[in-house]
Amino acid sequence: MALSRTAARTIWRRAFSPVRPVRALEAEPWIIDELTVGSREIAVRGWALPPIRPAPGAAFLVNDNRPASIEYPLPRPDVGHAFWRRDRSGDSGFRLVARPVGEPYPGGILRVSRPRASPASPEAGRDHWCYPDPARHADLPDENRRFRVIGNRDATGFLSTGCTDHFRLDRACRALFGHGLAQGGRVLDWGVGCGRIARHLLAADPDADLVGCDIDRDNVEWCAGHLPGGRFVPSDLRPPLPFPDGHFQVVYGGRFTHLRAPLEALWLEELRRVLSPGGIALVTVHGATALEFMALAPDQWLTMRDRIDDEGLVESSPNSQLVGFVPNPEEYVNVFHSRRHITRSWRRHFDIVRILPGYVFTHDLVVVRRR
Numbered sequence: 001m002a003l004s005r006t007a008a009r010t011i012w013r014r015a016f017s018p019v020r021p022v023r024a025l026e027a028e029p030w031i032i033d034e035l036t037v038g039s040r041e042i043a044v045r046g047w048a049l050p051p052i053r054p055a056p057g058a059a060f061l062v063n064d065n066r067p068a069s070i071e072y073p074l075p076r077p078d079v080g081h082a083f084w085r086r087d088r089s090g091d092s093g094f095r096l097v098a099r100p101v102g103e104p105y106p107g108g109i110l111r112v113s114r115p116r117a118s119p120a121s122p123e124a125g126r127d128h129w130c131y132p133d134p135a136r137h138a139d140l141p142d143e144n145r146r147f148r149v150i151g152n153r154d155a156t157g158f159l160s161t162g163c164t165d166h167f168r169l170d171r172a173c174r175a176l177f178g179h180g181l182a183q184g185g186r187v188l189d190w191g192v193g194c195g196r197i198a199r200h201l202l203a204a205d206p207d208a209d210l211v212g213c214d215i216d217r218d219n220v221e222w223c224a225g226h227l228p229g230g231r232f233v234p235s236d237l238r239p240p241l242p243f244p245d246g247h248f249q250v251v252y253g254g255r256f257t258h259l260r261a262p263l264e265a266l267w268l269e270e271l272r273r274v275l276s277p278g279g280i281a282l283v284t285v286h287g288a289t290a291l292e293f294m295a296l297a298p299d300q301w302l303t304m305r306d307r308i309d310d311e312g313l314v315e316s317s318p319n320s321q322l323v324g325f326v327p328n329p330e331e332y333v334n335v336f337h338s339r340r341h342i343t344r345s346w347r348r349h350f351d352i353v354r355i356l357p358g359y360v361f362t363h364d365l366v367v368v369r370r371r
């Protein structure tokens with residue numbers, strides 16, 4: 001009996017690329033679980049993969065200074081369980097204590113860093129987590145609005161992930177194009193939600209020419225009433241966007257984590273239309289890092305990885321976060337991308353400038369440019 005091409009490939013992969021611990025993947029996620037800020041002490045707890053060598057402690061910084069104490073590596077059986085593919089992932093915990101020299105939020109942002117990449121490289125953005133001063137962000141959307149964009153109700157996480165995502169996008173833009181996210185011209189936050197990232201862009205660049213759009217009209221109205229300096233407009237699940245051709249020089253957003261193939265192709269073409277020639281888009285997808293964060297058992301992980309490799313774009317699960325707030329919420333699903341799918345099928349619409357795994361939390365960042 002002849003084997004199908006996919007079945008043959010799966011057997012070959014399982015025979016010759018066994019599931020074994022790997023020392024370092026490009027994404028190397030590291031996460032902060034807890035930050036406590038006092039006037040005399042900043043305490044940080046988290047985990048970092050893979051173990052830092054050769055001098056573990058030297059690599060952590062708080063506000064660019066070496067903390068007073070660094071405990072690393074510490075046991076983290078939960079991380080070891082989830083990241084079973086990673087060598088010594090069960091010993092990835094860290095605890096830092098820093099004594100702030102000046103204010104804990106210099107310039108409004110506290111930064112915890114684990115410098116790994118060369119500071120001028122796009123990858124270096126991944127080496128920092130940013131915590132904005134909560135006193136400067138008292139006017140937050142309520143927890144239901146926040147839930148619809150990040151799937152949880154944690155206010156600190158809403159602020160720190162938004163600030164960190166903005167910092168990393170800005171860093172990638174500077175490293176690849178020589179200007180910040182808001183300095184290349186008119187910017188579109190496509191799928192702005194309740195402004196989790198936009199609020200930090202406007203805080204960093206009050207003169208930014210920023211437009212945000214979303215299918216969630218309630219969140220768009222919230223942004224319009226609470227984020228001065230930006231312009232916020234409702235848009236539809238399907239193209240077109242309510243903007244003329246070539247209107248933007250920069251687009252950022254993460255919708256490709258939630259679109260099936262037919263909608264993906266329509267939106268790639270629409271983003272191309274609203275960008276001016278040479279304009280850039282920074283968008284996110286679920287790639288290898290997101291698959292690791294699913295903490296699947298080895299067999300399930302292999303099956304899913306093979307499916308993604310074979311199919312290119314795989315719908316993994318429904319997503320109910322927008323039920324009750326948008327028409328056709330069933331169109332909003334979770335999808336995974338293979339790198340090859342992006343380099344092959346997105347190339348029809350754009351030049352692919354860079355794919356940065358695990359750059360925006362668990363998402364990969366895809367940077368493309370209009371020809």
Ligand SMILES: C[S@@+](CC[C@H](N)C(=O)[O-])C[C@H]1O[C@@H](n2cnc3c(N)ncnc32)[C@H](O)[C@@H]1O
Nearest residue numbers: 149190191192193196197213214215216236237
């Ligand atoms: C994961 S949330 C992210 C929101 C925001 N960018 C952030 O980072 O917090 C995805 C957002 O995309 C919006 N969205 C989904 N499909 C969209 C579409 N076709 N056009 C515009 N926005 C869309 C959703 O309503 C939701 O606010």
